[in-house]
Amino acid sequence: MxxxxxxxxxxxxxxxxxxxxxxxxxxxxxxxxxxxxxxxxxxxxxxxxxxxxxxxxxxxxxxxxxxxxxxxxxxxxxxxxxxxxxxxxxxxxxxxxxxxxxxxxxxxxxxxxxxxxxxxFGAGKSYETIIMLTLGTGVGGGIIINGKLFEGNQGKGGELGHTVLVVDGEPCTCGRKGCFEAYSSATALIRETKKAMLANKRSLMWKVSPEIELVGGRVVFEAAAQGDKSAQKVLDTYIKYLGEGILNYCNIFRPNVIVLSGGIANAGDALFDPLNQYIKERNYGYQSTPEVKVVPAELGYxxxxxxxxxxxxx
Amino acid sequence: MxxxxxxxxxxxxxxxxxxxxxxxxxxxxxxxxxxxxxxxxxxxxxxxxxxxxxxxxxxxxxxxxxxxxxxxxxxxxxxxxxxxxxxxxxxxxxxxxxxxxxxxxxxxxxxxxxxxxxxxFGAGKSYETIIMLTLGTGVGGGIIINGKLFEGNQGKGGELGHTVLVVDGEPCTCGRKGCFEAYSSATALIRETKKAMLANKRSLMWKVSPEIELVGGRVVFEAAAQGDKSAQKVLDTYIKYLGEGILNYCNIFRPNVIVLSGGIANAGDALFDPLNQYIKERNYGYQSTPEVKVVPAELGYxxxxxxxxxxxxx
Missing domain, CATH: 3.30.420.40 (ATPase, nucleotide binding domain)
Known part of the structure; x- marks a missing residue:
């Protein structure tokens, strides 16, 4: 076919x-x-x-x-x-x-x-129930149940970036406040990176990206890898909010796997190791609830x- | 059969x-x-x-x-x-x-x-995709997709009360902080009612329930109906958090209907009217996204x- x-x-x-x-x-x-x-x-x-x-x-x-x-x-x-x-x-x-x-x-x-x-055909191919999150300018999502795409009424469900994680929190493009997207998108990571740079002019983040307007999603990963504490703090907070949002989807769907795509998902072990650790430590329901592995997408563009x-x- | x-x-x-x-x-x-x-x-x-x-x-x-x-x-x-x-x-x-x-x-x-x-056979019988939330001691949930129960891996999904609505918020029985349950259960409503009573000894809530230990979920509804401002404030806050949690499920599933059961759902129009108004005003995605009606359960026990x-x- x-x-x-x-x-x-x-x-x-x-x-x-x-x-x-x-x-x-x-x-x-x-x-x-x-x-x-x-x-x-x-x-x-x-x-x-x-x-x-x-x-x-x-x-x-x-x-x-x-x-x-x-x-x-x-x-x-x-x-x-x-x-x-x-x-x-x-x-x-x-x-x-x-x-x-x-x-x-x-x-x-x-x-x-x-x-x-x-x-x-990619990271979810051995599984039945898969949640995918795309961490880009916004946060997109997809829900696969028993190998089929679930889209909701008129195909207008699956807006996984637009679920409030902090009532009255950061403003979101959708009009609500505190959405998952407002904490877990590349845009959110860059916003927090810039804030931390302005708060600490001696941070290594300035070495990685001397022009603050050009800051991208990788700056904190690079500076944290070099031991910069300000960058590490931004990264820890990012992983915490991303982890809380992912735990929500674990409890709602208890999927076999959660797949992350988008620019941020290219960060490799520096993202996936602490993120999986965060999720493992907060797994729902004692020992009897299966853990959910978070993995990078495989098919690229x-x-x-x-x-x-x-x-x-x- | x-x-x-x-x-x-x-x-x-x-x-x-x-x-x-x-x-x-x-x-x-x-x-x-x-x-x-x-x-x-x-x-x-x-x-x-x-x-x-x-x-x-x-x-x-x-x-x-x-x-x-x-x-x-x-x-x-x-x-x-x-x-x-x-x-x-x-x-x-x-x-x-x-x-x-x-x-x-x-x-x-x-x-x-x-x-x-x-x-x-009850409030969802004309629909394909239904989310049910039971507002009791905790918040239970059920997901029906195309008329079938969706339970997740090993039947351990559908924990709709255990999704964080406020990172680092109220402690939840599940071990996390800020879960939907910690704001939308009858237990949460009673907790906030008691707090408001202790903060205002002249509130009509004391007339409705002179013994604070015996406060139930109906106290705020009764006192608010009599014009008590402290009770109205508790109720408004309760509806806000319940509404935010429900909006999350609207955006994830875009179901045909959301059904509420449990003791609180017996409050009738005093709950459902302002709740549906809250949700309607914050419906996702401009005019083209179908609104989701929130209705009471019909089958009782x-x-x-x-x-x-x-x-x-x-």
Missing amino acids: IAIGIDIGGTSIKGAAVDSNGRVYEKFSLPFIKGEPGEITIRKLAETVKEYIGAQKLDNKIVGIGIGCPGTLDVEKGIVNYSNNLCWNELHVADIFKEILPYPVRLTNDANAASLGEAK DSGKIGAAALFFE | IAIGIDIGGTSIKGAAVDSNGRVYEKFSLPFIKGEPGEITIRKLAETVKEYIGAQKLDNKIVGIGIGCPGTLDVEKGIVNYSNNLCWNELHVADIFKEILPYPVRLTNDANAASLGEAK DSGKIGAAALFFE
């Missing part, structure tokens, strides 16, 4: 044919042109897919087209209701595709697509494409 | 035959004798069920025996790993039953059983029995 998997992002749109073993065929991409009307972008995309399918000689083999897209979607109707990143509003993606191509089209949130990819295609392999 | 549904509690064990339309037959019960070895209690229970099935002439109609039980269970093996309320430890409930009766036995957490009952039996009707 072969499906087309497409990953729509704010700078480019990427896609490929993917088979039901997770093998990725030759890839295609087109730039995302800011300001272009969404309907035109989708028409161009559908034409690109049509040409690709022809060039790859896959006309009779494609079972469907899966699309991962940021924003609030109506997955049942194939509509992007609203995407802040893409500046799309009530865009009927599936309908436009169907004018150009004869295959069924399924839409899902980009974080869901990446989660399904990891669940089927392909997870979205693979997962979007995998909407047809469930 | 008919199954036996059993609800094990710390003072009595109740059961009945239930058919696949949710109709409850004649009920039976036996006292829960504190200090009696669990194996003896379960043998007596199984003998009671055997007699009941004979007396009701249901021998050839029973498809299984469902049991709801508090504590940490291994639902796959039919074992109660640990129950603080019942003082049971590694009790092989299903195995004991099978020595006495020829029917399949399924165990689930008591909160899960009640949730499945409400989902199939029968929900556990009905839901335990319904483990065989999924």
Whole structure:
């Protein structure tokens, strides 16, 4: 079985044919042109897919087209209701595709697509119940139950970054205060790094990143590794809040595994060792509750494409 | 189809035959004798069920025996790993039953059983995805996805009361700090009521309950209805934290409905009106995200029995 998997992002749109073993065929991409009307972008995309399918000689083999897209979607109707990143509003993606191509089209949130990819063919492939968290500008999430993506009513569940961890805490982009995202995103880590730098001008963090505007998620990891106490404190606090949020998802879902992706998840053992220790020490319900391992994602940038295609392999 | 549904509690064990339309037959019960070895209690229970099935002439109609039980269970093996309320430890409930009766036995957490009952035949019966929260001594939870109970690895998920809402907040019975349960249980409401009474000796709460040791969950509702400002403040805060926890479950699951049970849920409009208003005002994701209605449970004390039996009707 072969499906087309497409990953729509704010700078480019990427896609490929993917088979039901997770093998990725030759890839295609087109730039995302800011300001272009969404309907035109989708028409161009559908034409690109049509040409690709022809060039790859896959006309009779494609079972469907899966699309991962940021924003609030109506997955049942194939509509992007609203995407802040893409500046799309009530865009009927599936309908436009169907004018150009004869295959069924399924839409899902980009974080869901990446989660399904990891669940089927990446870090979660041996397991039934998987929670994935993407620690990027925000915190995206995906819920896989018995190997299937769970999306909630109209596909609008799975907003795992938008659960309050501190009532009346840090403001969140969603309008509430104290969301998991406001403590565990790369944005939150960078915010706290900058605060700690301004509070301690002698911190090694200034050596790692002399320009405070250019501070990224790695600064605390590098400075802490060199023994900087201010950096270590930022890191400990980050791991504490990330750990508390993850423990919440352990208690709600008791999944087989929790997969972390996004830039921060590339930090390796410096992140995963203390994080797993934090979670192990606070495991729920005496000895009889199975521990949940937190592991890094494995598919990198392909997870979205693979997962979007995998909407047809469930 | 008919199954036996059993609800094990710390003072009595109740059961009945239930058919696949949710109709409850004649009920039976036996006292829960504190200090009696669990194996003896379960043998007596199984003998009671055997007699009941004979007396009701249901021998050839029973498809299984469902049991709801508090504590940490291994639902796959039919074992109660640990129950603080019942003082049971590694009790092989299903195995004991099978020595006495020829029917399949399924165990689930008591909160899960009640949730499945409400989902199939009560407040959730028209819906696919239902979250139930039981606001009692603690906060129990149940997750129903596409009409089926979701329990997590070994049946140890669904601990919806044990998700941190305030990092480093009020201590919780589970060992963590700031859990939803520590703000939204009847115990939490009573704790805050007592605090407010001690801080204001002229509050009407003292009229409603002159003996502070006897304060129950209704005191703030009664005093607030009479215009007492201290009581209103306790109630507003309670609704805020309960609302924040419920909003979290809306964003995670985007269920069709959230059902509340337990003593506090009997407070009627004085609870549900401001709670639904709080949630409506903070609904996620602009206009396009469906609102989630919070409603009271409908089956009362029968929900556990009905839901335990319904483990065989999924």
